[in-house]
Amino acid sequence: MNKKTIILRSSWQIVNIGDIAHAPGVLALLETSLPEADVILWPSVDFSDEVLAMIRQRFPSLQVVKGSIGSDGIASNAELQAALDASQFLLHGPGPLLVAHEDVSAYINHWKKPFGVFGITYGGYNESDWPEVQRILSQASFLYFRDSISLARAISDGISCPLMQFGPDAAFAFDQRDDARALTFLANHELEEGKFLCCIARNRYTPFWKMKDVPFSEEKHAVNEAMKEQDHAALRQAIIEVVRQTSYKVLICPEDQSQMELGKELLLDQLPEDVRPHVVWRETFWLPDEALSVYVRSAGLFGTEMHSPIMCIGSGIPAIVCRWKEQTTKGYMWQDIGLGEWLFDMDKEEERRAVVPAVLGLVHNQEEARNKARAAKERVGELLQAMTVTLHEELNKRSGNEETKRMSDGGSTCYTH
Template structure:
């Protein structure tokens, strides 16, 4: 299928008349990418919470990739009205639903399914809160490849979660009628597991508002160490990880030592994905001086998004190499500092887009690396100022959500 045909098919959709408007509105949310990362988990409950708030009259059906590790149960408890569809249920949903919304994510993750929806139904679709790198094409055994830019062009709207992605799409010729910056859906997550969070904090002597969370990571996520991924080791990526571990860990180590020596706060080393408990121990905890280590807690077990977020809400802030824990923090008014590098996508630049550019550091730039520790200490010491800064960013994000959800509401 060539681009002209694909765009023409989408553009030729019938205008829904007043009679059709009286029918129940039904939407498929294509989301839930994987469960070994609390950030990837967070995309789905974030967008579901937005749909629940802004489109309460719409019946939402979730078409997931993966809901294992207790994630399905967690979502069902928070969103009991949302029906999860698989197998033949997807075919039925194609017939009954009016619109497909591709959820927030690192790319147009389910591009092949978006194409399948458009070809099978001729009904409209939209894309909500993604990063675009310009590299992806859908592959099919029965159909020729479809370029991502063509799929985006035929959407009713595309919201990019960082301005770098938006500008790249424009530069590559995307002709979608509505393309804008739209925050990552994870900003809207409102999950909680206060009981587990409180039990963990009590066990480890962490008091409300008297600790910072720190999340380290490697340049490339070593999924090959996770049994459920069934992945062979990538020697090149593994070598890169090992060669950069000390370099990338140093600003976090310096920040931890500075916080311990200059404030009364403690530090919680915690993970965003299932590979990072060991990373936290190897990169940071084992390298700390004993007097500093006495006020540092290393979390050795993975957790789900609800417990993590309940913990973040009780902290004084967060810093580290990850993206989605900071996103969830800012979405709840908690200060958060992001460190990034070349191996990551452009997602980190969303911090500039929401007014937090001075809490974003590129660790490939020595002059920025040197500023991390002082910035973390400043964030920790100025509790009121840091909180106000986080709240201002949160307000900007929520206003963007309200505007984009108003657009989603008009697609029928």
């Protein structure tokens, strides 16, 4: 049987470690479950040499192609054209929606080959785009949604894909480490392994205008400003209580490039004088390999981000998720993997009040918290494995169809586009 080639359309942006972690998470899954397959990464335009270098530390032979497909079905460069021609399948990686719906549409229209989706949220498009996106989704070989609410909505909307199931975000499988850099950071800031918690603050709307060449949004900025105290008061109080009631320290760290400033403004700078010496503020952004190497040496993580908790649970580290209505439904995956007690809706006063006791619980009940995190990790691992089995079956089905076509054509196969 000929070696199979998969195009992995992923790596949407590099301004946060979650988007960076998606692709190597998928690669780690496929390395174990489909070692016979060649995987070519097709990232978005801002994919950087720094991120590529990080991924190639783990996957040194990874082929990467950039570019787009024109309306005539011709790729914008020879490398992408050759990769698309050689592929048997396009796999769309995790994301807040079907991020690359135009590329997927071009692939199935011009190459006439199948595609599937690993771990997206259902939502996010403008109303005018929905009919086309729903049409594309209904042509998938399989659709895995990273939260059960997305799955239910897709079913309710009449998406007719033959296999639609809950499937965790592949960032759970991210396993890259930069231990040397992490150990240096921890030593420089006197953070002892197992004796500190990590905390992440975020805005309701990500201020992309601070990180990318996009227009400033007065409306989103106004929401961020209006809600920032409500959204961070509980996190700040949790830091205070951890420091005053225990011997643990707290590391304020970022998930995206705007959050160093935010963490300083809303957390560090408003801490009492007796607390501040026991709190470390990370001033610079980091890549997910260094971040994970720090997280696995912590006692746990809490905050208003999603993918750092995902990376923690993927390594058996306790993680608390706080969310609000402006975010997608991805946070509800915590309920889907048995961590509903660690999910808090910051739009509800009673749940905001429950954040501090939950954070203290990570410290006071370390063994119980670790066991809960490990149980979630095991469940996620089983679900991720089932996703790769589905992909394997689709590839085998495609190979069988190609073999039949070769026999009927007298031994040759040709794709047109």
